[in-house]
Amino acid sequence: MSDSTAKDRKHAGLDTPSDLGANAVKDIAAALTTLLADVFALYLKTKNFHWHMSGRHFRDYHLLLDEQADQIFAMTDAIAERGRKIGGTTLRSIGHASRLQRLADNDADFVTPDGMLAELREDNKQLLVSMRQTHILCDEHGDVATASLLENWIDETERRFWFLFETTRPEK
Structure with a gap:
């Protein structure tokens, strides 16, 4: 038995029929898996900063990050299941x-509240770029369902970015 035949049999239990071509499935599933890794990284960082928030705006920032973490985590299952x-x-x-x-972890013992919010703002901005790139890939392959999901996630991420931008805007 050749290696490719053994590999095909090994994965046969995961075969899911799709009207998308083999290249589309390979490309889109890989993009979604990488996006999912970024979303998990952003979720954990958001919770990390939520747990370690301090300072005079503690309650507001603590609640903001908890709300954002819940929204980010809600994407994870849908991203994984779409790939499957x-x-x-x-x-x-x-x-x-x-x-x-692709999003960097933050293992620092202490990060200032402003530093936390600025880092999350930039991470959400980077996530937007990745989501838009994945959307373009879906359009190229005619995968309107994944593109539609991405459009909603892009909107949610833009809102998170906006809130973090306004929260970190210097006072005039």
């Missing part, structure tokens, strides 16, 4: 996610 629904695979472990994520 079209016939691809998705993340299998934290290690897998860490190898794919």
Whole structure:
């Protein structure tokens, strides 16, 4: 038995029929898996900053980040299931996610509240770029369903970016 035949049999249990072509499934599922790694990284960083918030605006920032973390986490299952629904695979472990994520972790012992909000603002901005790139890929392959999901996530991410931008805007 050839290696490719063994590989095909190994993955046969995960076969999901799709009207998208094999290249579309491969490209879109890979983009979604990488996007999912970024979303998990942003979720954990948002919760990290939520848990470690301090200062005179503690309550407002603590609640803002909790709300944003809930919204970010809500995307995770839909992203993973969309990749599977079209016939691809998705993340299998934290290690897998860490190898794919493009957003940097923050393991610092202390980050100022302004630093936290500014970092999350930039991470959400970077996530917007990745989502738009994935949307373009979906358009190229005619995957309107994934593109539609991305449009909603882009809108939510723009709102998070806006809130973080306004919160970090210097006082005049």
